[in-house]
Amino acid sequence: MNKITIKTLAKELGISIATVSKALRDSYEISAETKQRVLNLAKELNYMPNPYASSLRKQKSKTIAVILPEVADNFFSLAINGIQSVAIAKNYHVLIYLSHENFEMEKEAILHCSSGRVDGVLISVSRETTAIAHFEKLKKENIPLVFFDRDIENFSAPKVITNDYECGEIAAKQLISNGCKNPIFISTSASLSISNKRFSGFISVLAKMGLPVNNRQYIIDNDNKEKLITTQIQQILEKNLHTDGIVASEEKLAIHTYQVCHKRGIKIPKDLKLIAFSTLETASILNPSLTTISQPAFDIGKNAAEILFAMIEKKRHIVQDDYTLILPSILIERDSTNKTLK
Amino acid sequence: MNKITIKTLAKELGISIATVSKALRDSYEISAETKQRVLNLAKELNYMPNPYASSLRKQKSKTIAVILPEVADNFFSLAINGIQSVAIAKNYHVLIYLSHENFEMEKEAILHCSSGRVDGVLISVSRETTAIAHFEKLKKENIPLVFFDRDIENFSAPKVITNDYECGEIAAKQLISNGCKNPIFISTSASLSISNKRFSGFISVLAKMGLPVNNRQYIIDNDNKEKLITTQIQQILEKNLHTDGIVASEEKLAIHTYQVCHKRGIKIPKDLKLIAFSTLETASILNPSLTTISQPAFDIGKNAAEILFAMIEKKRHIVQDDYTLILPSILIERDSTNKTLK
DNA sequence: ATGAAAGCGCTAACAC
DNA sequence: GTGTTAGCGCTTTCAT
Numbered sequence: 001m002n003k004i005t006i007k008t009l010a011k012e013l014g015i016s017i018a019t020v021s022k023a024l025r026d027s028y029e030i031s032a033e034t035k036q037r038v039l040n041l042a043k044e045l046n047y048m049p050n051p052y053a054s055s056l057r058k059q060k061s062k063t064i065a066v067i068l069p070e071v072a073d074n075f076f077s078l079a080i081n082g083i084q085s086v087a088i089a090k091n092y093h094v095l096i097y098l099s100h101e102n103f104e105m106e107k108e109a110i111l112h113c114s115s116g117r118v119d120g121v122l123i124s125v126s127r128e129t130t131a132i133a134h135f136e137k138l139k140k141e142n143i144p145l146v147f148f149d150r151d152i153e154n155f156s157a158p159k160v161i162t163n164d165y166e167c168g169e170i171a172a173k174q175l176i177s178n179g180c181k182n183p184i185f186i187s188t189s190a191s192l193s194i195s196n197k198r199f200s201g202f203i204s205v206l207a208k209m210g211l212p213v214n215n216r217q218y219i220i221d222n223d224n225k226e227k228l229i230t231t232q233i234q235q236i237l238e239k240n241l242h243t244d245g246i247v248a249s250e251e252k253l254a255i256h257t258y259q260v261c262h263k264r265g266i267k268i269p270k271d272l273k274l275i276a277f278s279t280l281e282t283a284s285i286l287n288p289s290l291t292t293i294s295q296p297a298f299d300i301g302k303n304a305a306e307i308l309f310a311m312i313e314k315k316r317h318i319v320q321d322d323y324t325l326i327l328p329s330i331l332i333e334r335d336s337t338n339k340t341l342k
Numbered sequence: 343m344n345k346i347t348i349k350t351l352a353k354e355l356g357i358s359i360a361t362v363s364k365a366l367r368d369s370y371e372i373s374a375e376t377k378q379r380v381l382n383l384a385k386e387l388n389y390m391p392n393p394y395a396s397s398l399r400k401q402k403s404k405t406i407a408v409i410l411p412e413v414a415d416n417f418f419s420l421a422i423n424g425i426q427s428v429a430i431a432k433n434y435h436v437l438i439y440l441s442h443e444n445f446e447m448e449k450e451a452i453l454h455c456s457s458g459r460v461d462g463v464l465i466s467v468s469r470e471t472t473a474i475a476h477f478e479k480l481k482k483e484n485i486p487l488v489f490f491d492r493d494i495e496n497f498s499a500p501k502v503i504t505n506d507y508e509c510g511e512i513a514a515k516q517l518i519s520n521g522c523k524n525p526i527f528i529s530t531s532a533s534l535s536i537s538n539k540r541f542s543g544f545i546s547v548l549a550k551m552g553l554p555v556n557n558r559q560y561i562i563d564n565d566n567k568e569k570l571i572t573t574q575i576q577q578i579l580e581k582n583l584h585t586d587g588i589v590a591s592e593e594k595l596a597i598h599t600y601q602v603c604h605k606r607g608i609k610i611p612k613d614l615k616l617i618a619f620s621t622l623e624t625a626s627i628l629n630p631s632l633t634t635i636s637q638p639a640f641d642i643g644k645n646a647a648e649i650l651f652a653m654i655e656k657k658r659h660i661v662q663d664d665y666t667l668i669l670p671s672i673l674i675e676r677d678s679t680n681k682t683l684k
Numbered sequence: 685a686t687g688a689a690a691g692c693g694c695t696a697a698c699a700c
Numbered sequence: 701g702t703g704t705t706a707g708c709g710c711t712t713t714c715a716t
Contacts, residue, residue: 005693016703021695031701046479048457052397053693056708061394063437071419072623080413084440093454095405096438098426112435115390116709137388258627281414282622285600287629347709358687363711373685395709398692458693 004047012045013037024049055116063093064308065113067123069101069150073251074279075297076124079148082301083122090309092119101188101222103128110134113143120144120308122301125152127189144311148304149295150194158311158323160304164194167293167329168201168247171275174291174331175245176209178339180273183245184215186233186253188222195249198277202247215240220253229256234264237272244272245337251278254290262287269335270342277329288335295329303327346389354387355379366391397458405435406650407455409465411443411492415593416621417639418466421490424643425464432651434461443530443564445470452476456483462650464643466492469531486653490646491637492536500653500665502646506536509635509671510543510589513617516633516673517587518551520681522615525587526557528575528595530564537591540619544589557582562595571598576606579614586614587679593620596632604629611677612684619671630677638669645669 002008006024010017015034023030023038041047055061066083068076080096087094095118097109106126111134113121120143132155138145139157147159168185175183185202187195199217206213220232233256237243248254254276261268268274268288275291276283283290303325311319335341344350348366352359357376365372365380383389397403408425410418422438429436437460439451448468453476455463462485474497480487481499489501510527517525527544529537541559548555562574575598579585590596596618603610610616610630617633618625625632645667653661677683 003693007693017694018696018704019702021693022702025695029701034701048453050398050457050693051459052394052403053708054695055394056392056398056692056710057694057696059708071413071422072416074414077413077419080438081440084438093437093459095435096422096426098423111390115392117393117435255624255627258624262627280624282597282600282624282628285597285604285628286624287627287631289629345709349709359710360688360712361686363709364686367711371685376685392709395692396711398694398708399710399712401692 004045005050006047008045009038009041009047012041059116061093061116061119062091063095063118064305064312065095065097065109065118065121067097067099067106067109067113067121069099069124069126071096071098074281075149075251075295078279078297079124079301079304082298082303083305085298086302086305086309092309099126101126101128103131107134110138114138114141118143120146120312122146122148122304122308124148124150125192127192127195130191144308146304146308146311148300149297150192153193156321158307158319158321158325160300160307160325160327161194162295162300162329163326164197165201167277167331168198168203169205170201170331171198171247171277171293172202172205174275174333174337175247175273176205176211178245178269178273178337180245181211182240182242183211183247183273184218184236184240184243185247185249186218186220186236186257187249188220188253190219198247198249222252229253230260230263233257234260237264237266246272246274248274248276248278251276251280254278254280258286258290267342269338273339274336283332284334286336288338288341291334291337292332293329294332296327299327346387347392348389350387351380351383351389354383401458403435403459403461404433405437405460406647406654407437407439407451407460407463409439409441409448409451409455409463411441411466411468413438413440416623417491417593417637420621420639421466421643421646424640424645425647427640428644428647428651434651441468443468443470445473449476452480455485456480460485462486462488462654464488464490464646464650466490467494467534469534469537472533486650488646488650488653490642491639492534495535498663500649500661500663500667502642502649502667502669503536504637504642504671505668506539507543509619509673510540510545511547512543512673513540513589513619513635514544514547516617516675516679517589517615518547518553520587520611520615520679522587523553524582524584525553525589525615526560526578526582526585527589527591528560528562528578528599529591530562530595532561540589540591564594571595572602572605575599575602579606579608588614588616590616590618590620593618593622596620596622600628600632609684611680615681616678625674626676628678630680630683633676633679634674635671636674637671641669 006017010020023035099106145157151159278292348359352362365377441448477497487499493501620634
């Protein structure tokens with residue numbers, strides 16, 4: 001089957017390609033009759049404009065990129081949904097890149113976004129990301145960037161995040177008010193701003209309550225094999241026998257903590273109380289049900305995308321570089337932190 | 343900052359754009375020295391070729407599309423990972439479209455894939471999909487298509503699926519051998535080939551065992567509000583008080599079944615045994631742990647992508663239109679089907 | 685080894 | 701209201 005281009009239509013109808021182009025775009029210059037003829041033939045032949053020719057000409061790709069650490073975490077799945085919902089409304093296409101929490105891959109992804117491949121990018125940074133040169137390159141190319149959920153402190157761009165510091169406080173309070181004397185905080189990154197904020201909130205409450213503040217933070221190495229996470233958690237627990245509460249900064253860590261506890265006969269919540277930052281759908285049916293601090297993942301994605309489009313559509317003056325939208329998470333109390341259960 | 347194009351480089355170096363282009367592509371026609379000069383300057387100026395100009399010229403987009411019913415299901419998250427892993431190795435970009443189980447959206451997505459936007463498409467069909475005109479349009483345009491996980495029967499294209507019929511049998515046997523006399527099968531689509539195969543396997547075992555085969559299949563309407571799923575499951579259970587086992591054809595249905603049971607005080611596995619087609623990470627820590635038939639999601643995605651690339655790279659003769667790769671799922675027995683538990 | 689030139693399919697300024 | 705034309709940035713003959 002031969003390719004149908006504007007030329008085909010023009011030849012077929014005996015008019016110029018310019019006329020066809022204008023007719024297709026419903027230009028006021030073209031007579032109703034000609035438009036009709038063009039549209040009819042286009043439909044008949046299943047004409048679809050070549051997107052790349054148009055992109056090249058207009059210097060606009062009608063696509064955005066989403067760069068994520070991973071897609072297996074429920075948060076990111078929901079965020080993608082939010083992003084897609086607005087992209088589709090804007091008739092945009094979305095390119096997905098996964099950094100797998102790896103800085104080099106993130107850089108690579110950003111690189112792909114330049115030179116006009118996309119009109120804008122949404123990113124949740126990898127846990128290794130501290131440098132900002134790749135973001136600056138984008139800025140130089142005038143490609144709008146907005147952070148969602150996981151941002152980076154020393155680079156200025158709009159961001160849609162949640163109230164991590166407060167949630168850190170809430171987590172600590174939840175554990176302490178349920179009797180924990182020795183709660184700890186586990187995460188997978190020492191540099192991720194989101195983790196640090198959560199930990200800061202957490203530790204501030206311990207301090208306020210007069211609880212010991214040393215050795216409260218544990219970084220789980222998740223760059224190697226999956227298996228190791230449980231081993232590491234188990235070791236932490238063994239070396240800190242007095243630990244009676246855990247705040248898991250990531251969904252995955254909470255799941256692994258359950259597995260360790262099940263295996264080692266550690267009773268949640270009696271021996272150990274657990275609270276997790278997570279949007280896990282199964283939280284309520286876990287054994288025991290898991291107390292979570294749940295992020296508005298869909299809305300974070302949606303709002304980030306909306307801001308991005310505002311920038312793309314050159315309503316740029318509306319969006320300051322330091323614009324920050326904070327969508328609060330909510331605490332959902334369940335059994336894993338309940339002081340009266342065994 | 344001005345855009346850096348081949349022209350910039352050429353002018354700067356005092357050579358022609360043709361030479362620059364060839365040097366960048368490491369053509370044998372160009373002297374080592376010139377190549378070096380070009381490469382150096384390119385690096386210095388951060389030159390990135392315009393992907394769309396190149397696509398337009400070469401009639402190749404270096405991107406593939408992945409069309410999914412949704413991304414919240416763990417299976418699809420894993421599959422995306424598999425797909426990405428091969429796309430990245432091939433230096434391809436991946437466009438994501440979500441059908442949200444809606445046929446119109448799927449058609450729309452497929453439409454976007456035509457006219458050269460992508461070099462190939464991977465799809466897991468929506469549960470509403472029975473028509474095939476949109477696929478045929480793709481085929482006419484010579485855009486390779488491969489199905490993964492959820493295929494469609496009356497359209498011939500390579501597919502990577504799992505052994506659904508056998509798994510339906512396995513599910514039935516698992517329930518029956520653990521004492522179920524009245525198991526039912528729940529899914530969300532009456533037309534989805536994958537569900538039907540599972541059900542066929544399931545019912546064949548009931549028949550063989552001499553168990554009643556009428557009213558064994560229940561279709562849950564999942565097109566409206568999320569809430570309703572539990573209501574529907576509850577109603578099924580209330581109207582069929584003798585039901586003592588459920589095969590959930592989808593992860594989500596299993597989760598909702600748990601919720602109903604928790605709420606109504608129905609004890610799993612004592613009152614009701616449950617087995618689910620699912621890759622849920624939390625299956626082992628649910629209350630009770632969930633027996634699953636687990637799909638090799640990552641590998642399904644990966645293999646589908648590999649086949650797609652074989653087709654894109656015109657090793658097309660290698661891939662027949664009716665090529666079917668079946669990657670078996672595995673049964674993981676856990677407490678939700680255990681006959682001796684309460 | 686290098687360059688001139690045509691053209692991928694489309695848009696838009698400018699004629700007529 | 702319609703057509704001519706000049707590119708967008710790149711690749712690829714074909715000359716030289």
